[in-house]
Structures are given as C-alpha cells and as structure tokens.
Amino acid sequence: MKIAVAGAGAMGSRVGLYLTQAGQDVVLLDDWQTHIDAVTAHGLKVHTLGETEYHPVSIRSFKDYSMPVDLVIVLTKAMAAEEKIKQLMAQGVITAETNVMSMMNGLGHGDLLRKYIADDKILLAVTMWSAGFNGPGEVTLEGTGNIEFGRMDGTVDDFVKELNAIFDEAQLNGRISEDIVTSIWNKALVNCCFNTYCAVTDKKIGEFGAYPYADDMLIPLMKEIIAVGERKGARLDFDATLNKFHAIYSPEVVGLHYPSMHQDIQNGRKTEVDFLTGRVAKYGREFSIPTPYCDILTHLVHQIEKS
Structure with missing residues (x-):
C-alpha cells in the first residue's frame, strides 16, 4: 500500500518506521528541513531500551511531494491539519480514491475531515503508542501500544x-473499532489528564502517578470529561478508565514517557490544549455543563506557552 504519513514528528516517525519495516511503500512528509536532511543523510536515529540504531526511511518536504497515495495518515499538530490537508489535495497527493486517517490527539477532527473528504474515505484513529522527539532525525521509542481505528459510521x-492486517504485520497492534466516537473520547480522557497535568507539573507520567494524591487531581477532571463526552455520544466507564490510568504508570507501559504537550513546551512549540481540555470546555459550554478543571488547565498551559 502506498502510504503518506503527514507529520514526521515523534509519533509520525514511529508509525512510518514500523510500516516501512513491514514492507509498505511509505513516505514521511514534514516541513522542518533540518529534520528532513538528517533523516535523509543518516536514517532515523532511534533510541530504544538503552540501545541506539539508525533506520532508513523515506522522507520528503510537503511542498516537494505530489504523488497520489492510497492512504494519508494525518499526524501533524492539530492546529496545522486543515492547511496540510488542503495542500495535499492541491498537489494531487489526496485524490478522490485516497483514504484519509486522522491519528491526531484531541477532539473534533472528524468534523474537519468531512469538510474536504467523502465520508466513505474517512478513517479516525487513536493510538496508545508513545514516542519522544529528541531533535532533528532522532527519536526515543519506548513501551508498547496499539492503534484503534474505524470508519465514522462503524x-x-x-x-x-x-489496513488492520497491515498494522498487525507492522506490529502496531491494530484494532478495528465499531464505535470510534467512544474510542476517541477514551483517548481524549488520557490526553486531557496526562498531557495537561504532566505539562504543568514538569513530570513524566509515572512521576505524576507516584504523587500520593494524584487521584484527587484526576477524578474531578475525569468526571467533567465523561459528562461532556456522554453528551457527544461516547460510552465512557469511569472505573475502567481509572484502573487503566493506574496501569499506565508502569515503566513497562508509558510511565517513563513525557507526553507530547510537555515535549512541545520544552521545545517552545504551541500545544494542542485547545483540542483537548479546551475543546471539552467548549462543548461543556454548549451543553451548560460546568468544566472548571478543564478551564483552569487550559489557561495554565497557555500561560506556560507564553512564558
């Protein structure tokens, strides 16, 4: 399958690398020329479990690529997604036959894709894989995960x-979801809680979880998100989610990981908080559901961005 991964950051690099190693025809697309040059010259530098290896992957700049593909996996920052989708359509990468999958963090991406892509070509996905971006051409890939995906209508x-068979062959652990709305909100629960809290406390996920009163911080935030998510059609289980949160503190899962929002702040980049707690707060206002924890966390992250 001919696949373009739009966004060659940490997660885009992980997905693109695994698909390449499984024999798929993959190109990574990005705008950062220094990163592109480093990967082109030396391969992708990958740190895993204390070892470092270089892996060849195909990478091009968005502006220089115009070949049609079977699938575009969108892993840009949410703020840039609409511009990049329009650019790929104008350059002939996305055609009427191209399936387009959003694997981005956050909420509202299905509505964005429907502005440009036919419903029967849209795929939404959530992933529990983690990845760290260390600099041009260099990533840290730890832990295990999966990709849950499906059509908007099931x-x-x-x-x-x-595609599920391809994900499994690439050891990305694909799971077809017949209720992708619930899948997206379940992932949003993880990101709204740990991306924000780890960003404002400057901690890894396991470090945050080691705080004796972490649940006192998580539970009221979770209740806000679940109340809003259920009004948006998601079926969310509070107890199961809290148990999952406790499990991911382990170093063998993602306990050693700094979430992407923390990485963005450390590198001086704008975060996706408006598509996480900020989007939950927006929906909450539409439904007259109070979301004070989402509101304050969104403001705190924006304060840190500005500093």
Missing part, C-alpha cells in the same frame, strides 16, 4: 480489513 469494509 462500517468495516475491505480497506479497513486490509
């Missing part, structure tokens, strides 16, 4: 089945 067609 249809499981031949393309969905083929």
